[in-house]
Amino acid sequence: MKLKGSQVEFIEEDLLRRGISFENLREDLVDHICSEVENRMESGTPFMDAYREAIRPFSARGMSQLNQEATTNLNTLTMLRSYFSLTMRNILKHKVFLVVNIAGLAIGMAACFIILQYVNYEWSFDKFHANSDSIYRITQKTEREDGSPFHTATAYLPIASVVKEEFPEVVDFNRLYFLDRHAVVSYEDRKFEQEAVLYADANFFEFFSYELTTGTASDVLQEVNSVALSETAALKYFDRSDPVGKIVKLTEEFNELTLLVTGVFKDPPPNSHLKPHMVVSMSSYENLPDTKENYWNWPFYMNYVQLRADADPKSLEAGLPDIVAKYFSEDEREKSALFLQPLEDIHLQSKLNYEIETNGDGTLVFLLLGVALLTLVIAYANYINLSTARSLERAKEVGIRKALGSRKSGLVKQFLIEAMLINSIAFIGAAALVQLSRYTFYEYAGLQAELFVFTGIWFWCGLLLLFLIGSVLSSLYPAFVLSSFQPIAALRGKLNYSLGGQQLRRTLVLFQFVASISLMIAAFAVYDQLQYMREKPLGMQIDNLLVVKGPRVMANEMETSEDPFITIVSRNRAVQNVSVSGSVPGIWTASAQNIVRQGSQVGKDVFFSIFGADHRFLETYELELLAGRNFKEGIDGSREAVILNESALLALGFDTPEDAINANIEARGLEMKIVGVIRDYHHFSLKEKINPMILFPIGNGSKEYYTVKVESIDGQFKSTISEIESNWKTIYPDNPFEYFFLNSAFDAQYAADLQFEKVFTAFSLLAVFIACLGLYGLASFVTMKRTKEIGIRKVLGSSVTGIVILLLMDFAKLILVAGLIAVPIAYLGVMDWQSTFAFKADLSPWLFVIPLVAVLSIALLTISIQTLRAAIVNPVDILKYD
């Protein structure tokens, strides 16, 4: 008589419950008992009786005793294999649990890794320098005339050298002058535009760790007029031929130098605040007569010092006032100060004037880190939730095993191994997800792809540590809750919904939804603010405007009354208007103070933005003239005429635009007449206030930008641009043709905010998704637990709808409470974030209601799928077994 498959399964399950966890033994016993049962059933004994008889000889001494005897002599490997196979059995039996757990953890981990890599990149800045931890930058603070502080990343040229002289703990120094505008480099008859040009002291390549491929670090910048090039720059100028020994000509804003190439260095790594492509010996610069004369007048130089390893930077900084007292001119001593800044902090902490590049935002990096960790915690909360929920189901098994003498440590081990296994699978899944999605994600978020610097052993150790802590923490709770069950209570089935877990699970779900709803609201608010900034009328028009950067090198003074470039470009049929100005919207303007209404002190303390513009400027940008007139055509004649905006009008104390017309203002003895007043417009992004602004008629020296208004005929842009370029070559043959579109340049001011928005949105959606995944698992479990209750309710006349609502209410209440907690948290966070913007979008209640309703509906939908299934089942199917 052969046993049926289900009977064999029954026997195996029962043995497992009785504590035969060692797989080899279990296989033996199943076969043994099956054979015995088969024997007995031959003679007509029913299955259950035969089974009871068959296991009697084993249970006499206790099954778990047997299990222990069979395993005491085993080596560790066999032991682990046994635990492993048992775990596989356990988790494969609950596929929903398995999939939900692993998917949630994998997604959470993957999100966390991606962000950790980004954070790691941002934190890695300038650490590649061998002495990065002992190098400091000296920054200088002065006062503007109105008493406001002006702190620059730069200082006077001799500062580092005198600091080294005065302080023994300073072992070395290096000074740089970084050209903030592009320079033109010519080799033979070809001209190239070159960015990232700097002058540096001779020890540059010893002081910093940029790697020379040709030339020795101590020699390359030793001589006057020597230059080292990056590999990219060298390739650009000389193609494949040997750069060393070649002569190039450098034309920058003020000087023209003939330089000998002495070395080539590897392109600077992206995680550096200083990314030079052309390094000229400082001696060539110090040779210039202007430089010497202005040693203590021009504060435009980066001063770096290296301290002895054991030196205290604080004590050095405390000595810096002595330098000021000793070397600064008398009227500067009072208001000047010098500071030290660690090299490694520059990228994320320094936001001074005259930085080399726009630095990163340390707070934002921390914020992202927080979001990433939150996502991970939400994922782990899922795990704990589902494990404790499932633990109730296993309470009976555990009760029996404990009653039969299983030791607590064995049980804890079992759960830890289960957690490790699930975590490992999730970890591998996460690695695969990162691999698959990282480039998509970085492209989406506009982050640099090269930030995958997988270097640094601590990064990997950190990940490993995170993984270990995560799996241990997430398994400890379920493990101890389960193994501490009182066998009697567990066997009586008294654990359900009372002990261990119910309260914790509610708290965890609550936490998950507080976190994900807050993130969602924040993402909504960020989107809303950016949308507001992009949609609010700017008071000008910025479309179809092509901006050409003005000439650096003028062949000769072109003092004609009409600008030749404008004349020639205007002939183009597609060109509607051309204007020349000292600034265009979105671009830095000079600012000046001490401008007053004639005969008074009104406006003295105000900073005015000032730049030159021609008579076509207002028309090109469609700025509205409120009173008075535009500039007259031609450069000469009305130099003393100025046009104000409304804010300037207010600052100078005029009541109406009409009052101001023909009134005079004074600036340092110069007298100017107000000829026109324009309506305020947003020269800068809406992050900033509208400055008081003064326009003056442009002179030849300040032709920074040509704005060309072109007809918006699709597809013709290209040919129009190439025509304008050929015009440019005719008028300014010595200057490279550089242009940009004004609207995209203006929007570029929001680039960092857009990036933030995208990352934030992605992560809040992820958080909601993971939380719902957990909710799905939990709902399926709870529903399963309550199938009997559902069956009875249906028999007693409940409708399907009634039952679904009953089951939903439990979760709905929880999520609503989460919403109530999340709203004030999110509100405070959003207010704080918005405070950095000058123009804020109103926080409409919808910002809070929509995310809440969205999360609630997604969550309820998730649960409904489960509950509906349970509610539809015919009660007979459920109840017939009892």
Place this chain on the structure above:
Amino acid sequence: MYPSQLLKGTYQTIILKLLKEYNRMYGYEISQKVKEESAGKILLPEGSLYPILHKMAEEGLVRMEKVSIGKRVRRYYSLTSSGASEAKHKVEEFDRFVVTMQQLLAPKFSSQ
């Protein structure tokens, strides 16, 4: 039926001997065979059989192979070469033991 105190040390010898004789056996078969050949006088307790088999597998005296029969797995045990010599050794040892026991317990016919 002999009391188990008397048999305890002999279980391993019995199992080794049976495996040597029948080459390849599974656990239930071993226990049945012992019952059969001893005419029910010796019962190999199930609680001892399997721990002994697993211990011998760990020690390399027996090897195990799995055969799937329907829904369950049958684990066959057979002697390794060291198991075979161990079987020989154990049986010889037991033979000597029996002889000694007989000498010890036999009624003494005085040679006087």
